[in-house]
Amino acid sequence: MTETLPPSTLAPTSTLPIPPEKQRRSIGATIEQYGLLILVVVMIVIFSVLPSSGPAFRSVLNVQTLVANQSVGLIVAIALLFPLAAGFFDFSVGAVASASCLVLAATTATYGWPLWLGILTALAFGLGIGAGLGWMVAYLQVNPFISTLGVATLLGGVIFAYTGGLQITSGIPEALPVIGSGSIGGIPIIAIVATVIAVIAWWLMSKTVFGRHLYAVGANPRATHLLGVDVRRVQLLSFVASSTTAAVAGILLLARQGAATSDSGMTMLFPALTAVLLGTIVIHVGRPSVPGTVIGLLFIAVLVSGLTLSGAPAWVGQVFNGAALLIAVAFARLARGSKAAARTV
Amino acid sequence: MSSGSPTLTRTGGPEPVLRVTGLSKTYATTVVRDVTLDIRPGRIHALLGGNGSGKSTLLKMIAGVVPADPGGTLTVQGRSYDSREYGAAGAAAGGLRFVHQDLGLVDPLSIAENFALASGYPRPLWVDDRALVADTTRELARHGLPFDARMPVGALRPSDRTRVAIARALRGADQTGLTLVLDEPTASLPLAEVTSLLNSLRALREAGHGIVFVTHRLGEVLAVADDVTILRDGAVAASGPVSDFDEQRILTEIAGHAPQRLVADTRDFAGEPVVLAVRDLSAGPLRGIDLDLHAGEIVGVAGLVGSGRSSMLRALFGDLPSQGEVHLHGRQLQIRSSADAVAAGIALVPEDRLREAAFPEFAIWENLSAASTKGFRRWYGLSARAARHAAPAIMRDFRVRAHSAVAALSSLSGGNQQKVILARWMQHSPSVLLLDEPTQGVDAVARDEIHRLVRRSVDAGATALVVSSDIEELEQLCHSVVVLQEGRVATRLRGHDVHSDTIIAAMQQAPHPAEPDPGM
Numbered sequence: 001m002t003e004t005l006p007p008s009t010l011a012p013t014s015t016l017p018i019p020p021e022k023q024r025r026s027i028g029a030t031i032e033q034y035g036l037l038i039l040v041v042v043m044i045v046i047f048s049v050l051p052s053s054g055p056a057f058r059s060v061l062n063v064q065t066l067v068a069n070q071s072v073g074l075i076v077a078i079a080l081l082f083p084l085a086a087g088f089f090d091f092s093v094g095a096v097a098s099a100s101c102l103v104l105a106a107t108t109a110t111y112g113w114p115l116w117l118g119i120l121t122a123l124a125f126g127l128g129i130g131a132g133l134g135w136m137v138a139y140l141q142v143n144p145f146i147s148t149l150g151v152a153t154l155l156g157g158v159i160f161a162y163t164g165g166l167q168i169t170s171g172i173p174e175a176l177p178v179i180g181s182g183s184i185g186g187i188p189i190i191a192i193v194a195t196v197i198a199v200i201a202w203w204l205m206s207k208t209v210f211g212r213h214l215y216a217v218g219a220n221p222r223a224t225h226l227l228g229v230d231v232r233r234v235q236l237l238s239f240v241a242s243s244t245t246a247a248v249a250g251i252l253l254l255a256r257q258g259a260a261t262s263d264s265g266m267t268m269l270f271p272a273l274t275a276v277l278l279g280t281i282v283i284h285v286g287r288p289s290v291p292g293t294v295i296g297l298l299f300i301a302v303l304v305s306g307l308t309l310s311g312a313p314a315w316v317g318q319v320f321n322g323a324a325l326l327i328a329v330a331f332a333r334l335a336r337g338s339k340a341a342a343r344t345v
Numbered sequence: 346m347s348s349g350s351p352t353l354t355r356t357g358g359p360e361p362v363l364r365v366t367g368l369s370k371t372y373a374t375t376v377v378r379d380v381t382l383d384i385r386p387g388r389i390h391a392l393l394g395g396n397g398s399g400k401s402t403l404l405k406m407i408a409g410v411v412p413a414d415p416g417g418t419l420t421v422q423g424r425s426y427d428s429r430e431y432g433a434a435g436a437a438a439g440g441l442r443f444v445h446q447d448l449g450l451v452d453p454l455s456i457a458e459n460f461a462l463a464s465g466y467p468r469p470l471w472v473d474d475r476a477l478v479a480d481t482t483r484e485l486a487r488h489g490l491p492f493d494a495r496m497p498v499g500a501l502r503p504s505d506r507t508r509v510a511i512a513r514a515l516r517g518a519d520q521t522g523l524t525l526v527l528d529e530p531t532a533s534l535p536l537a538e539v540t541s542l543l544n545s546l547r548a549l550r551e552a553g554h555g556i557v558f559v560t561h562r563l564g565e566v567l568a569v570a571d572d573v574t575i576l577r578d579g580a581v582a583a584s585g586p587v588s589d590f591d592e593q594r595i596l597t598e599i600a601g602h603a604p605q606r607l608v609a610d611t612r613d614f615a616g617e618p619v620v621l622a623v624r625d626l627s628a629g630p631l632r633g634i635d636l637d638l639h640a641g642e643i644v645g646v647a648g649l650v651g652s653g654r655s656s657m658l659r660a661l662f663g664d665l666p667s668q669g670e671v672h673l674h675g676r677q678l679q680i681r682s683s684a685d686a687v688a689a690g691i692a693l694v695p696e697d698r699l700r701e702a703a704f705p706e707f708a709i710w711e712n713l714s715a716a717s718t719k720g721f722r723r724w725y726g727l728s729a730r731a732a733r734h735a736a737p738a739i740m741r742d743f744r745v746r747a748h749s750a751v752a753a754l755s756s757l758s759g760g761n762q763q764k765v766i767l768a769r770w771m772q773h774s775p776s777v778l779l780l781d782e783p784t785q786g787v788d789a790v791a792r793d794e795i796h797r798l799v800r801r802s803v804d805a806g807a808t809a810l811v812v813s814s815d816i817e818e819l820e821q822l823c824h825s826v827v828v829l830q831e832g833r834v835a836t837r838l839r840g841h842d843v844h845s846d847t848i849i850a851a852m853q854q855a856p857h858p859a860e861p862d863p864g865m
Contacts (some may be wrong), residue, residue: 209727220700229684
């Protein structure tokens with residue numbers, strides 16, 4: 001009955017239903033995980049064979065344009081990812097990109113600084129904004145929604161004040177348009193740059209301790225703190241990573257469009273948000289990720305490009321962006337709900 | 346929407362207020378099998394069973410939320426329903442009232458608002474706050490609760506929150522003979538609060554209500570229940586008046602086999618090397634704690650609420666600013682943050698698992714590998730695959746029952762979640778384990794397993810400090826118990842003195858200056 005067991009031995013339990021290391025996945029789960037990717041592939045096939053859009057859609061030029069056009073958007077979306085993983089929306093990424101674009105244009109075109117110094121200044125500008133935002137959110141506990149929206153509005157105003165609503169077009173260093181519009185072996189240079197940055201971001205988020213801490217803080221900051229992690233530092237760094245990445249997007253933006261405009265950058269924010277949220281319903285459902293964001297961005301880009309080439313009017317793009325955003329949010333919610341339901345049975 | 350049953354067929358005798366006959370529930374498998382249960386007025390009926398025994402499904406069927414399989418019968422206040430026609434409306438008409446474990450109270454709102462949220466506002470289009478407060482105050486008074494109905498619920502003591510939830514469940518009920526179902530009302534209450542809540546339950550019994558009481562704490566069952574029903578694998582394993590049961594039998598019926606309980610270990614650790622030495626530690630309510638923890642020793646911490654039990658663990662973990670000295674293996678530590686503590690080999694398993702330890706939506710393997718990246722660093726960074734593949738072996742080692750390591754932590758029962766949290770730290774063999782209420786809300790079988798895991802962990806030369814409101818747990822698990830009073834060590838019990846009675850006596854003694862000698 002009550003015999004003294006040697007404290008070191010746990011009575012061997014015979015029925016522990018843990019399967020071997022292989023984890024088998026059901027077909028349903030696979031479809032749920034890769035549904036959006038499958039949809040992207042199906043859409044590419046359909047738009048390529050449709051008589052109305054096919055010839056134009058599958059042309060090399062269209063593919064090049066599509067990829068190059070999405071490069072800046074991808075970097076803006078990646079900038080959103082870092083704070084989102086840590087549990088915050090950062091509404092300032094579009095504005096930081098726009099402002100960095102202007103910083104680069106102003107330093108190089110207006111003041112004649114060398115390109116490398118202009119780029120460094122733009123990156124430092126982004127880093128500074130991120131450090132300030134991160135400090136406010138992590139250490140002063142300011143609501144991130146309000147502070148990032150405030151920074152976005154402020155930057156928009158400063159951009160307008162500086163440009164007076166005009167563009168800076170003359171005197172942009174010649175190397176920039178080459179990056180923005182040139183190609184190597186048929187692949188747009190800007191897409192190569194964007195891919196390199198995406199790979200770095202993917203590595204940071206999924207293969208480093210910092211990345212693991214980001215997601216842990218996003219899921220449960222208190223528990224993460226009790227694991228010995230400096231939660232505030234992680235939160236601060238998420239904003240630094242975000243704004244610095246947004247500054248890279250700004251540099252690529254100047255390279256792509258060859259001019260700094262008075263745009264406040266908010267137009268860049270929402271497509272990025274859509275891509276990121278669509279990305280949370282693929283691969284690892286409910287978790288923002290770089291591969292997911294790439295798929296989300298491709299989904300929108302292919303859909304809008306295909307429909308436009310099929311003769312759909314211009315407003316289609318915006319409508320589909322908005323619809324996709326809502327569908328992504330609802331889908332992510334449902335996926336979480338079904339998990340919860342499975343738990344109660 | 347309550348008290349709408351004009352036909353009271355009750356005869357007034359010991360006729361059950363709730364009778365369940367032949368109730369079953371089948372999803373993919375049968376989770377409740379042919380359960381028969383009588384709840385009589387003026388009696389407290391303890392419903393017991395391990396996690397997964399079918400308790401919660403049975404309660405949901407009684408509430409009318411989950412439809413039962415055809416063939417069963419539910420009789421509420423003398424009115425019989427076939428299991429197919431019974432629903433939530435039948436449950437309400439039959440005087441069934443439920444208080445769930447999370448109580449369903451909104452803390453920032455007043456008591457009156459919390460009542461209104463459940464039963465509706467007296468005048469919905471122009472809320473009459475005065476009438477609402479008056480009504481609520483009257484309801485509270487009927488249960489002997491002297492609270493201002495405008496007071497926010499969050500300001501109440503834990504046991505008073507439960508009492509308010511019970512008063513709300515019973516609101517507007519003039520008749521006796523209601524059935525009150527309480528799902529683990531004491532799970533998150535400290536010891537002193539439990540005693541006072543149990544007194545309230547006795548008063549409700551005197552008022553003629555039938556009470557279904559779900560709990561994992563066997564001491565409470567023996568103290569307060571009149572009848573006991575134990576479920577195992579969905580079927581009634583045993584049922585009868587409480588006099589037929591003792592703790593040993595209850596545990597045997599819950600587990601299905603005679604329990605292999607840990608027996609008190611009265612070894613003397615004075616000769617063992619000191620792992621953790623605490624000198625003059627002050628933090629929060631703590632006023633100069635001296636403590637030595639030896640290799641292989643499990644030291645319990647007892648004390649009333651506010652005596653500084655949790656603060657002690659927090660201070661040692663760097664989560665609470667403190668003064669004093671802490672030496673680990675003879676070397677003085679500077680613990681200014683939880684990061685310092687983790688780096689030194691100190692692990693904390695906090696009391697509030699959901700808020701402070703778990704990543705519920707993360708997979709089990711991610712929760713297991715959250716504390717350290719040891720073993721899955723590669724040249725390119727961290728390998729998720731390596732962490733995932735290591736998980737099943739750890740789960741087997743720590744007795745985590747789950748169908749897969751990639752399942753979300755939230756899909757596990759409370760006991761298995763807790764074992765994951767323990768495994769998260771123990772797999773890295775920390776020198777010091779700080780455990781705050783390690784088996785709270787965990788069933789009896791999982792509790793024994795957790796105790797074994799703690800013993801195994803310290804056996805390799807570590808030491809553990811265990812805070813628990815469960816005195817039986819301290820008696821079974823700990824080699825030595827420190828009793829805190831007003832932030833000081835009042836007594837340290839060792840060897841044969843580690844006993845429920847002595848612990849309780851020491852806790853309730855009038856405070857006096859620290860006295861290292863355990864003789865009493």
